[in-house]
Amino acid sequence: MAGRRRALIVANGEYDNAGLQRLGSPAADADALAGVLADRAISDFDVQVVRNETAHVVQAEIEDLCLEGKPDDVLLMHFSCHGLKDDSGGLYFAARNTRPDRLRSTAVSAQFVQQCIRQSRSRSIVLLLDCCYGGAFGQGVAVRASGDANVLDSFRGGRGRAVITASNSIEYAFEGATLASDQPAQPSVFTSALVEGLRTGEADRDEDGWIALGELYEYLFDRVRERNPKQTPSRDIEMQGELYLAKSRRRRIKPSPVPADLAAAITAENPFTRLGAVAELRRRLPSANLPVAMGAFEALKTMASTDIEHVAAAASDALASAVVRVDVPSLRLSAAARSSAVASLRVLGPPVAREVRFEASHPWIAVTEVPGGAELSVTAGDTGVRRGKVVVSGPTGDVVVGVEVEAVVTPTPERPQPGAGSIAAPEAELAAPVVVGKAESAQVSGEAAAAEAHPAAAPAPVGGKADPPQASGSSAGEAAVAEAHPAVAPAPVGGKADPSRASGSPVGDAAVAEARPAAAGKTEPPQGSEPPATTVTAGRNSPPGAVDPVGGFAGVVAIAGSVFAVVGLPLKYRWDSYTLAEYRPGMEYYVALVAAGALLAGVLALAPRTRAWIGPALLAGVGLAALFGLARFVGESITLSTASAAGSATGVTLVGYVGEAASESGTGLNAGFTFALLAHLAWVLAGACALVALRRNPAVALRAGPVRGWAAWVAIGLGVLLGAGWLVQLGELSAYDSDSAGRNAAYFVLGALLAVLVPVVAVVLSPRPVGSAVLAAGIAGLAGVLGPTFAVLADYSSLTYVGQAIAVSALILLAIDAAVLARNQPNGRQP
Template identity: 65%
Template sequence: MIVANGEYDNAGLQRLGSPAADADALAGVLADRTISDFDVRVVRNETAHVVEAEIEDLCAEGRPDDVLLLHFSCHGLKDDSGGLYFAARNTRPDRLRSTAVPADFVQQCIRQSRSRSIVLLLDCCYGGAFGQGVAVRSSGDANVLDSFRGGRGRAVITASNSIEYAFEGAKLASDEPAQPSVFTSALVEGLRTGEADRDEDGWIALGELYEYLFDRVRERNPKQTPSRDIEMQGELYLAKSGRRRIKPSPIPADLSAAIAAENPFTRLGAVAELRRRLASDNLPVALGAFEALKLMASTDIEHVAAAASDALGFAVVRVDAAALRLSAPAGSRASAPLRTLGPPVAREVRFEASHSWIRVTATDSGADLAATAGEPGTRRGNVVVTGPTGDVVVAVEIEALPVPEPVAAPEAEPVPAAEAGTAPIVVAGPEPGSAPPSEPVAKPAAAEEVPKRPNVALGALDAPNATLGRSTGPVVAGAERGPAPDPGPAAAGPGTRESAAGQVDPVGGFAGLLAVAGAVLALAGLPLTYRYGYSLGQYRPGMDVFVLVMAACALLAGILTLAPGTRSRTGPALLFGTGLAALFGLLRFLGEAIALSQHGDTELKAGYTFELLAHVAWLVAAVCALAALWRSPAVALGAGWVRGRPAWAAILLGVTAATGWVVQLGDLTTYDSSDGGRATVYFLLGALLAVSVPVVAVVLRPRAVGCAVLATGTAGLLGVLAPTFTACWEEASLSLTGQAIATVALVLLAADTVVLAVQARNQPIGRQP
């Protein structure tokens, strides 16, 4: 686990650039399966209680054979009694016990873990900054290691001792990207390159790692001295290394005698035997022969030395290409294989690239080399191939190709427009030689006369006599689909829904049941654990209010969808509006799961599952409700022009609410980029919903159905205000202008919904647009 806290709410704690870079660099190395077998979890810029929960989970879930590694990159603070605390995002220097992570808490978690091997790496600082690019590591003479002594199978390595400074990169400037700290950058380099493997046995042991860190940190900054406290039985290996050193086997006695014989022909025979051993799969034997041949090539007489040199040439490190020239569009990657040649001892090599844009992956036959093209031009670098019998340098070039411009498609010739209100009809002519048809293809049907209908109110959308009819006049081919007449109970055939007194449409009935079930799931999930022992309201304040509003809307809409008097239109319309608003919660919960899964976090509990299932149920119910509205013979849904000032006012108010939320997000991000990043999903989803709900509602026909959709959609938007207000409430000096704009706009939108409903009640349906 990597705990990286570089952003702090309290102005007294200096913002650090290194923790973010430390987390990215170290996580990349530890997650590389060619280097280690760690499952990496990163806790970045979280509050103290979240960090504590993550640490406790790590230690509690550790099994006896697990190796636990905990890395801190943050401020370190001490109280008046000398106790050590790790700073979190919400830490206040004057309230360390309640807002920081105590070292005693970490020690207790480590002691109570079942894991027999735990490593703690502390790259923490004390008390802010001292000069440019320096973070003070200590005040006073208390040693960090004193807080972590004791225990079996435990190890602590710190970035510096108690009276020194630790550097955050070479220089921290606002116009330069943050670099890993001196300590963590040395740690990452030692693991990635394998240089921490001092004995070159193919494994990086904890003791070797500390010795490497001590040398590298002191080399880069003589004023910083890493410290350690290791209490373990046996050796603990943290990573694998490609620097496996082969120890040559001694030459057998009879072969040694032949090498030292006075007769040169005997020595030539020894050269032949050594060459045979050089091709052995037993690498120590082969390397022993190589060392003996190298000695003979430099000390024996000319013709024996020449034979030994020729044998050595058979086993030197070789590759199939001295140079690789690649090409790719700028920013793209090109790859090529690089094969090693010769006997096994010559193929026991490691690869090291000169630049970060060259990536080398070792394979059984050599390596796969990939290079990324830069700006237009040619990049040049190299890969050094090193083995026990020598090394070779492979030149690498990659040329950035220009990106081809897209070819514009030819424009189609314009088609003459048909007469207004009609659609062009194309009739295929007769085949050559055939007789013309004797009858016309089709005749227009006569218009049906429909009696006038009574007025319809929002609460009586499903009254038996409140049918929606077509205006009198002929039906024109290609014209917009208009409302269909109510055929009445006697005319309802198989597959259609009867009037309010008839049977329930199975699609609508299923939608109603699903909405009620979703409401039950949502309400049941509120008190359950959402994450780390916290309920939804505790972990994501404000979201519980939104869920309560949506559950109430879904419960009401579901019941009305099942009730005999309102199941034709009122219930499904309210349910469709509820589904539109539920998109906010669904996308919010899905986004949280995706974000946590990227860090290997699976700590979402039953409360999360209940809320996610509830929102999925509401969305499916909304789709079914829309299908039920469309299937109803008493309803015809079609998009029409937006008419009337209240309809345009609804769209304008939705856009205003969206603008207010976007403005508030900008203010919050400027005030605190960390909080702004976490709250982005609330404001952007709310803004998108504020625009979508009124637009969808005012184009639905009949208008009374659109009013019902707008009613529950606006209720959901008002529920979104709870999490958005909560995201801003903790920032005492933050202006809430954008939030006030959104609130006023939504309240006016609710009032405008009532106006639209009254208009729909007082206007005959036959005259509704």
């Protein structure tokens, strides 16, 4: 069982004693090192930082860390402070209260640290010493020399521990009890290199994804010597086995061997068979499975260098699609002297081409890796132009990006002089409050409050004044009924209320009109308005009785289709190594979304309270959404079958046959494809049956009708805009990579057709709640189409994505419009 990983960082840069110079680097180094050690993606240590504490506090923390350690725990201690030496040569670490002439009582001795390490049960203890400046003798001793402090000798002995020091020769220069060096404190070369090696993964020399202790020392040695030749890191490691301190993103991708049948096709005598192998290898290059993609890349590389001319040309063309590329060939920046300009680099191409690392040629180019690329902070010099480069290296090649930054002089802005013609708005006038008049009477105030609460019931003003209250009947009751049921409100004749409503109880008459909507329908609506239609109120749409056999069948088939989809998603879709998510990235999201909608609609189609129209209406929308997947899977089957027949006619050996079914069909399609196809067939059938069930329901009176109302026309317009967004992106993709656009055109074209079909079918259905439910389910399917289209475009970060932005915005607006359609319609009862 793996133990805990605990780290203690001791950062002492401030001292009470005037003889010890204040250090600026420990505080910053502690923050940076704590961040990288605590990062779960890198080191995953539990980090504790002790800043500028007294010696007894530091000793207590060291002893707690060591004595609480268990055998499997990994303990790490880092010291960033002055390193001091007494008269007898003993090494001490300076604390805040340290006095150079009282080291034994005011500093932390190396002997104490050694004793704590020996008493710890942990078998893996790492000690990192970054002793800045340092060295002191007793008070009154004048020394002007430097010597070897023998840091490693202070920690010899014991197993399961490692010591890495910034330098084994700790410089000291004291006159009396005062530090003689008057140089300002510089940033720590050792700790900054340590942080950089762990954070960037550059310390992973063998690129196996792990940073071992030995690799870390080699990296620190090279980097520290490169920056300061006078400083030589030292080490003393006494451990069994290798200790890994961190993970890295520099992991070398180990190519996965190609399948045996594909390998046979690569070496076949028939050149057409080898061309078929090139096509299959090219299809593997964009795989998210990096070992598979790398195996295809290596195989294509071999064919490009050894095969005959036209086969090698095809292989070279395939390799070109996976080389390392960036969005800009060079960067030209400008900034004020000694200030920085920021720029970004985006890596293009398939996933295997985006597994890169960045290396700057000069320290004034700071590179921070981010998902999809890197952010650059380039510092200008005092004058002139600085020129450098950033090398972007990956398993499929490398590219060099030139970087230039020009130091510019920022002009001092002149303060404008006030002139006679200047105009200044008085502050009092700009801040003048808006005064709202009071209501003229309590009655007006009450009506305003009622209008605010129920805008539909607000009295219409005539000539700027409110209408007088009605003379007879319960006007409040009529207003309430008209607000609750606007479809049965009394129709005005010549601007006056219907005389038949002058007597009796208006509330009772409204109830009668509600129970008999056909009678109320005799009143002619105003010209240009939509005639009232019999609608279905949610919650009262399923009268008790037996389940309609057609609707029940539709619900069962929809649920069965969802089961097929869930079972088929993890199965192999093609060959013996590709699921749907691997072979057609993004389609799994579409299938999962439609499956969830079909399952919900199928259950509602069988439930007593929702089987009359809610469940079938949602099923109808699911059926429309499933048309996209059905056309995609059927088209793929036909395409692969045609290609298989053409290959057999020309003598091309097809690769990837898996199983008996694959051998018979010649397409390599596997069980995952079969289940996906069956699921979509079931959903489309369930949608058709749901429409039949709705038509058989006398309470619904389903019929097609003209498009009425602005919301319906907006839905159609948004559907057209959604389809246009996908076609725009297809056009841009075709201009960038015509081969990829040709292979994936079905996603965009089918999605565009479905985007227009769903709202058109929904808005012509009556009553409107049925059409709204169909539109809601169809929108869910359209949202699923975003998955495969986004997956296709993910490898082309240089595209503008304008089409996808249009599609997403139109889809969101279409969902809002569907809600408007569901609310803005007359409410009524089923007859």
